[in-house]
Amino acid sequence: MILNNGGVGYKIPSETELSVSFSASRMTARKAVDEIVNKGLLKRIPSVGTFVEEPPAQSSLLEIKNISKEISARGHRHKMTVLSKMTLIPNDSVAQSLSSFNSKVFKIVIIHFENDIPIQLEERYVNADLVPNFLEQDFSKITANEYLSSVHPLTDAEIVIEAIMPTNILKHNLEIDEKTPCIKVSRSTMSNGYTISHAILYYPSNRYKLTSSIHLTR
Amino acid sequence: MILNNGGVGYKIPSETELSVSFSASRMTARKAVDEIVNKGLLKRIPSVGTFVEEPPAQSSLLEIKNISKEISARGHRHKMTVLSKMTLIPNDSVAQSLSSFNSKVFKIVIIHFENDIPIQLEERYVNADLVPNFLEQDFSKITANEYLSSVHPLTDAEIVIEAIMPTNILKHNLEIDEKTPCIKVSRSTMSNGYTISHAILYYPSNRYKLTSSIHLTR
DNA sequence: AAGTGGTCTAGACCACCAG
C-alpha cells in the first residue's frame, strides 16, 4: 500500500520516486496516480507535490435514501402497500436494461405512505438471477432497497430526474389531480459491475421535495 | 478540424494516422482523442476503430456544475441572455435567506440556451457584501456560478428539487406551453459559513433531465 | 539550484478483430 503512511495532507512520493519504487516508467506511475486523482482522493499541486485529499463527502448529491427512515426521522408513520408482484420475461426496454444474460425479471409496484398519505409510487425491476429470493421478502418490514443492498452492496448508481404530468395510474394511487406534476426519479443500482435493480420512483410535487446537502471538508 | 468529414458513425483515422497527420507522437494523438472520448463524442472499439457518437442526449448532474461546459460537452452551442439585473433591499423571503447582516442583495435573471433553444431560467440572488462586483461581470463570458466560485470557493450547498407547473414568465421565456411541467432546483451555496448565493433554476422537463452518477470507491 | 508536476517523443509489445 502506497498511502498508508499518511492521512489527509500527506505528501505522496514524487512521480519520479514512484516510478523507481515500482520499477515502472514515470508515465505509468503518473497514470496510476491519475486514477486516484480523478476519484478525488489525491490532489496535484504543480511544482509542489501530490497530496492526500479528504474523500469527497458528497459522494453524490442525491444519496440513496431510505424512505422509511426518512419518514420516521420526521416523526411520522411510514406504511407501504404492495400493489403488484410479478415475474416477467424481459421484453420491454426497462426490463432488458438490467438483464443481459438472465431470463427472468421480478417486477414489484409499491406505494409508500407518510401518515396515510401517499407520497411515493415505486416501480421496481430486479434481476432475478442475482436476487432470486426478492419476491419472498416481507416488504412491510424491509424496504426493497434495504433488502437489495443487504444482498448486493451498492457500488454504483445512475439517477435521472424528470418532471412529468401524472398518468391515470399515478393520479389514482397518489391521490392527486391531473394538474399536479410529479417528480420522476429513475435509478439504476449496480453492484460490482452487475445491474441489480432499476427503480422508477414517482413523487407528487405538492407533498414531496427531493433535498440534498453537500458539505465539502476542505 | 479533425471530424468535419463525417457525422455520427464516422470512423476517424486511426491513432497512428492521426499522429502522422499532426506530426505528433501516437501518445499525444491518443491523448487528444481521449479528451473527446471522455466528453462522450467519440467511442473507441478495440481492434476496430474510433467512431463519432451521438452527443449524449441528456447529461447534466446534480453536482454543482457548469451549464456552459455541460452544453459544449454535448457538442452544442451555449448562449445566455441576461433578462434583468438589479440591486434590492432584502425584504422578501428569498433575499432574506442569504442576508444575515448585509443591507443589499443583487438579483439577476438569466436564460440559458442550448443551440438557441431555452433550457434553463436562472434566478439568482447574491450577497452584495460578500461579492460586491458581481453585477459588473460579463455573463456572456463567465457563468454566474463560475464567477462566484472563483471569488468564494464552495464549501457547502443545499439543494431542493421540485416539479412545478410553469408560471406565465416561465412559459414565455422557456417557450413551453402550460401543460409542460418544469423541474425547479433551489440551491443555496455557502462558503466558510456564509451564504454566498441562492439560485433558483427552472428546466423545461421536455428538454432537460437532471442526471447524476454515483461511483463508490471502496 | 533542485525538485515538482505537465507535457511530449519515438519507439515497443500485446490482444483482439477483420478479411
Next chain:
DNA sequence: TGGTGGTCTAGACCACTTT
C-alpha cells in the same frame, strides 16, 4: 495477416515553486 486500440518504456524539455 495486417490494422486497431490498450499499454508501457526511457528518456526529454518546460514552467513553476521552494530553499
